[in-house]
Amino acid sequence: MIPMQRTVIFGATSAIAQEVARQLVVRGGALYCIGRNSAKLDALLADLRVRAGSGQVIGGEEADLNDLTRHESLLLSAEKALGGLDALLVAQGSLSDQKSCEVSPDLTVREFNTNALSAISILTLAANKMEAQKAGVLAAISSVAGDRGRQSNYVYGAAKGALTIFMEGLRNRLTKVGVSVVTIKPGFVDTPMTASFDKNGVLWSNPEIIARGIVIAMEKGSGEVYLPGFWRFIMLVIRHIPSRMFNKMSL
Numbered sequence: 167m168i169p170m171q172r173t174v175i176f177g178a179t180s181a182i183a184q185e186v187a188r189q190l191v192v193r194g195g196a197l198y199c200i201g202r203n204s205a206k207l208d209a210l211l212a213d214l215r216v217r218a219g220s221g222q223v224i225g226g227e228e229a230d231l232n233d234l235t236r237h238e239s240l241l242l243s244a245e246k247a248l249g250g251l252d253a254l255l256v257a258q259g260s261l262s263d264q265k266s267c268e269v270s271p272d273l274t275v276r277e278f279n280t281n282a283l284s285a286i287s288i289l290t291l292a293a294n295k296m297e298a299q300k301a302g303v304l305a306a307i308s309s310v311a312g313d314r315g316r317q318s319n320y321v322y323g324a325a326k327g328a329l330t331i332f333m334e335g336l337r338n339r340l341t342k343v344g345v346s347v348v349t350i351k352p353g354f355v356d357t358p359m360t361a362s363f364d365k366n367g368v369l370w371s372n373p374e375i376i377a378r379g380i381v382i383a384m385e386k387g388s389g390e391v392y393l394p395g396f397w398r399f400i401m402l403v404i405r406h407i408p409s410r411m412f413n414k415m416s417l
Contacts, residue, residue, distance in 0.1 A: 170384060174254050176254070179202065180257050181357035194219065196223035197226075207228055223247060256285045258280065305383070354370045355376055
C-alpha cells in the first residue's frame with residue numbers, strides 16, 4: 167500500500183474531491199486543498215479541521231486553476247505546508263455545454279483548458295518532483311466519456327480522452343522509478359455538475375462511493391480504474407461498436 171500521509175488536492179471543492187478529502191482526514195492524513203470557490207473552500211477546510219486530530223495539518227488556498235502560471239507556486243506552497251508530498255489528486259473539471267461549444271471556438275478551447283490542459287500542467291510539474299524522490303502517487307479524475315467520442319458531449323469527452331492518454335504515458339514513464347499514476351474514470355455521478363440530468367436508473371452513483379474507490383485506487387496504485395467497476399464492461403462494449411453502426415446511433 168502506498169502511504170498517503172501528505173496529500174494535495176487540486177479542484178478540492180468538487181463534490182467528489184470533498185468526499186475524498188474527508189476520507190483521507192479520517193485516515194489521519196495531512197491535506198492541502200486548492201479550489202476556485204473561496205466560500206466552498208473555507209467551508210471544506212473548516213469541516214476537515216473539525217474531523218482532524220490534533221497535529222494533523224489541514225491547509226489550502228483559493229486559485230483559478232485555468233491560470234497555468236500559478237501551478238508551480240501552488241505546488242510549492244502545498245509541499246511547504248505539508249512538509250513533503252506523498253500523493254496528489256487533480257479533480258477540477260466542468261461538464262461542457264456541447265451545443266454552446268459547437269458555435270463558440272473560444273468556449274471549446276476554454277473547456278478543453280479546464281478539463282485537460284490545466285490538469286496536464288499540474289501533473290507535469292508534480293511528475294518531475296515525484297520522479298526525483300522516486301516515490302508517490304499521482305491521480306487525476308478523467309471520465310468514461312473519454313473512451314469514445316459521442317455527439318452529445320464530444321468536447322468534454324475529447325478533453326478527458328486527452329487526459330487519459332497523457333496519464334497512460336506518464337504511467338509508462340514513472341512506474342520504472344516507483345511512482346504510481348492512477349487514472350480515475352467515473353461514470354454517472356449525482357453531483358451539482360449533473361444537476362440538470364434525469365437521475366433515474368441503476369447507472370447513477372454518489373460522490374461518497376466514488377471517493378472511496380479513488381482512495382483505495384490511490385493506495386494500491388491501481389493504474390486505470392472505472393468507478394463503479396461495471397463501467398469497464400459498458401465502455402468495452404461501446405468502444406467495440408463498429409463505426410458504421412456507431413455513427414447512426416444517437417449517443
